[in-house]
Each structure stands twice: as structure tokens, then as C-alpha cells.
Amino acid sequence: MMPGVSGLEFLTTLRxxxxxxxxxxxxxxxxxxxDVVKQAKELGVRDYxxxxxxxxxxxxxxVRDNLAGRNPIxxx
Numbered sequence: 001m002m003p004g005v006s007g008l009e010f011l012t013t014l015r016x017x018x019x020x021x022x023x024x025x026x027x028x029x030x031x032x033x034x035d036v037v038k039q040a041k042e043l044g045v046r047d048y049x050x051x052x053x054x055x056x057x058x059x060x061x062x063v064r065d066n067l068a069g070r071n072p073i074x075x076x
Contacts, residue, residue, distance in 0.1 A: 001030065008036065011043045026062055028054065 002010065007029055014020045026047040027040050037048050047062050 007031075008039055008043070011040065011045070015043055024066055026059075026066060028059070 005013075007027060011025065011027070014023065014025075022044070025045050026049065027045045028049045028051060029036070029040075030051045032050045032052075040048050046066050049059060049062065
């Protein structure tokens with residue numbers, strides 16, 4: 001957990017800045033609740049990984065996929 005602010009709060013602040021509005025983001029979070037994942041998607045997160053279910057290799061694969069323009073893996 002980030003001190004003093006949630007990931008969604010940080011992302012909301014980031015997206016409010018014009019220069020970061022379209023910045024590609026892969027979110028790594030301990031939170032797996034569907035409503036949080038949905039909010040992240042609405043804020044333009046390209047991918048969402050759960051800390052308890054990810055590996056470095058998975059993260060690198062997702063970064064490569066996103067850089068290559070493949071569809072995000074975040075569920076609808």
C-alpha cells in the first residue's frame with residue numbers, strides 16, 4: 001500500500017494532468033475486488049495485476065505485450 005493515498009486516488013490525480021492523460025499504466029495491486037478493477041479500467045489502466053498472483057516474468061510479459069500494442073488483459 002502506498003502511504004497516504006490509494007492507487008486509484010493517485011491514478012485519478014495523474015489522469016487530471018493533461019500530459020499524463022494517456023500515459024500507459026499497468027497497475028500492480030493487492031486489491032482484487034471487481035469494483036476496484038472496474039474503476040482502474042475506467043481510468044484507462046491498460047492492465048491490472050494482483051500482487052499475490054503475479055511473477056516478475058508475468059509482469060515483463062505484460063509490459064512487452066502492452067508495448068507491442070496487444071490488447072490489454074484487464075477483464076471487462
